[in-house]
Amino acid sequence: MISRIDLRGDALPEGPALRALLPRADFDVAAALEKVRPICEDVHHRGDAALIEYAEKFDGVRLDQVRVPASALKEALAGLDPVVREALEESIRRARTVHREQRRAPHTVQVVPGGKVTEKWVPVERVGLYAPGGRSVYPSSVIMNAVPAQEAGVASMALASPPQADFGGLPHPTILAACALLGIDEVYAVGGAQAVAMFAYGTETCAPANMVTGPGNIWVAAAKRYFTGRIGIDTEAGPTEIAVLADDTADPAHVASDLISQAEHDPLAAAVLVTDSVALADAVEKELAPQVAATKHVEDRIVPALSGRQSAIVLVDGLAEGLRVVDAYGAEHLEIQTADAAAVADRVKNAGAIFVGPWAPVSLGDYCAGSNHVLPTGGCACHSSGLSVQSFLRGIHIVDYTREALADVAHHVVTLAEAEDLPAHGAAIKARFGWKVPGQ
Ligand SMILES: NC(=O)c1ccc[n+]([C@@H]2O[C@H](COP(=O)([O-])OP(=O)(O)OC[C@H]3O[C@@H](n4cnc5c(N)ncnc54)[C@H](O)[C@@H]3O)[C@@H](O)[C@H]2O)c1
Ligand SMILES: N[C@H](CO)Cc1c[nH]c[nH+]1
Ligand SMILES: [Zn+2]
Numbered sequence: 001m002i003s004r005i006d007l008r009g010d011a012l013p014e015g016p017a018l019r020a021l022l023p024r025a026d027f028d029v030a031a032a033l034e035k036v037r038p039i040c041e042d043v044h045h046r047g048d049a050a051l052i053e054y055a056e057k058f059d060g061v062r063l064d065q066v067r068v069p070a071s072a073l074k075e076a077l078a079g080l081d082p083v084v085r086e087a088l089e090e091s092i093r094r095a096r097t098v099h100r101e102q103r104r105a106p107h108t109v110q111v112v113p114g115g116k117v118t119e120k121w122v123p124v125e126r127v128g129l130y131a132p133g134g135r136s137v138y139p140s141s142v143i144m145n146a147v148p149a150q151e152a153g154v155a156s157m158a159l160a161s162p163p164q165a166d167f168g169g170l171p172h173p174t175i176l177a178a179c180a181l182l183g184i185d186e187v188y189a190v191g192g193a194q195a196v197a198m199f200a201y202g203t204e205t206c207a208p209a210n211m212v213t214g215p216g217n218i219w220v221a222a223a224k225r226y227f228t229g230r231i232g233i234d235t236e237a238g239p240t241e242i243a244v245l246a247d248d249t250a251d252p253a254h255v256a257s258d259l260i261s262q263a264e265h266d267p268l269a270a271a272v273l274v275t276d277s278v279a280l281a282d283a284v285e286k287e288l289a290p291q292v293a294a295t296k297h298v299e300d301r302i303v304p305a306l307s308g309r310q311s312a313i314v315l316v317d318g319l320a321e322g323l324r325v326v327d328a329y330g331a332e333h334l335e336i337q338t339a340d341a342a343a344v345a346d347r348v349k350n351a352g353a354i355f356v357g358p359w360a361p362v363s364l365g366d367y368c369a370g371s372n373h374v375l376p377t378g379g380c381a382c383h384s385s386g387l388s389v390q391s392f393l394r395g396i397h398i399v400d401y402t403r404e405a406l407a408d409v410a411h412h413v414v415t416l417a418e419a420e421d422l423p424a425h426g427a428a429i430k431a432r433f434g435w436k437v438p439g440q
Helices: 015-021 029-046 048-059 070-078 082-100 139-152 173-182 192-201 218-227 252-263 278-293 298-307 319-329 341-346 362-367 403-419 423-433
Strands: 004-006 107-112 115-123 126-130 156-161 187-189 211-213 241-246 270-275 312-315 331-337 351-356 393-401
Touching: 015 319, 029 048, 029 192, 029 218, 048 192, 070 173, 082 139, 082 173, 107 403, 115 403, 126 139, 126 192, 139 156, 139 173, 156 192, 192 211, 192 218, 241 252, 241 319, 252 270, 252 278, 252 298, 252 331, 252 362, 270 278, 270 298, 270 319, 278 298, 278 312, 319 331, 331 341, 331 362, 341 351, 351 362, 403 423
Parallel strands: 004 312, 126 156, 126 211, 156 187, 241 270, 241 331, 270 312, 331 351
Antiparallel strands: 107 115, 115 393
């Protein structure tokens, strides 16, 4: 069900050469981008009419309108199972506890007497949040998007999630109830790349947003890549990945269940075990078959995910080599199931989130750890972070110098301007001091 990659014996290569040996999906975001480009441009030109057509094509339901009426949000909350409500509220509470601490205050540095630089933090004005709803529905992603945006102070936010044929073309009622719990009243029944395009370009009913955040399948990730540089994009949070770095102290039943837990998201989901213990690798492989047989979503997601080329058991010589492999891979989620797991976690450089030891499985982080589950995939953890309050803030420098403080440094500015052959820059200084460089 899962292949093996044996990297024992020889010295591991560096950087891209090592990455090329590691498991990754065949179907990449760049290829999907070519397919989503026409969808995005169609939304640009035809607005709501295009959204309604794509809902029929991809979600199998004909909509009268894409905006969810306020009454539907109210009804969804009223009809929410109280046990689910309690769990959502606990998830919101913990996420808020963590994200509130990420808020940033303005900070002033007195560089020289009379010269100071302040950095102030300003929230993005309007954001579009995406909560997936294709193969599964993700009310938890409503929380993971909305809480950091709210804690950052974003003034205007709208959420999109795919229309569900079983619910009259509305997003799933638990998604709507989560929106109601969080006070989000602008909600759209729009999924996939077309939802990202709706927020990026705006339509007759949806005002354009400055930024789009949230997880989704490969089509959503590709649309986010399409709009990168034109609007704010958090990170590519595409098909889920789990890597587990484990030694012979790990419990094979736990490792297997954690690999399966994330394989259940998508046939393109990735599950990777990195270990120096052949005995553990064998035991995990033995655990997989009965555990997979006992769960849901087997044929359409878990089996293709575990048997696809994006998943593997990677054998290494020791912990140091295992760390090199997980750093090269840059997993969305990395579990450390080794002796002295906290110390090992400390040595990891690249991961979206790290889960330490036997009692912090990825499922905890998916719902109730307080951490954010919107995390970079496809190796983006090597340069990007998961969603946080910081994602929704812009830092603006405010430069404030007196005449004397400018005069003190003017000769350096003029020298550097001349060194760059940009004399007009120097002239902007000289003009303030009677066309002379002060002190010369
Ligand atoms: N990285 C993260 O932080 C994170 C978090 C949660 C979930 N996820 C991932 O989110 C994804 C959720 O996927 P999903 O499919 O359940 O829901 P989704 O909402 O992401 O995608 C559903 C939409 O995909 C579009 N679509 C389907 N087939 C298409 C096609 N052939 N061409 C163009 N568009 C098409 C449709 O518009 C549909 O509404 C999973 O891959 C999961 O692993 C990632
Ligand atoms: N594991 C997903 C992040 O890749 C988040 C999630 C939501 N629900 C269940 N899991
Ligand atoms: Zn998950």
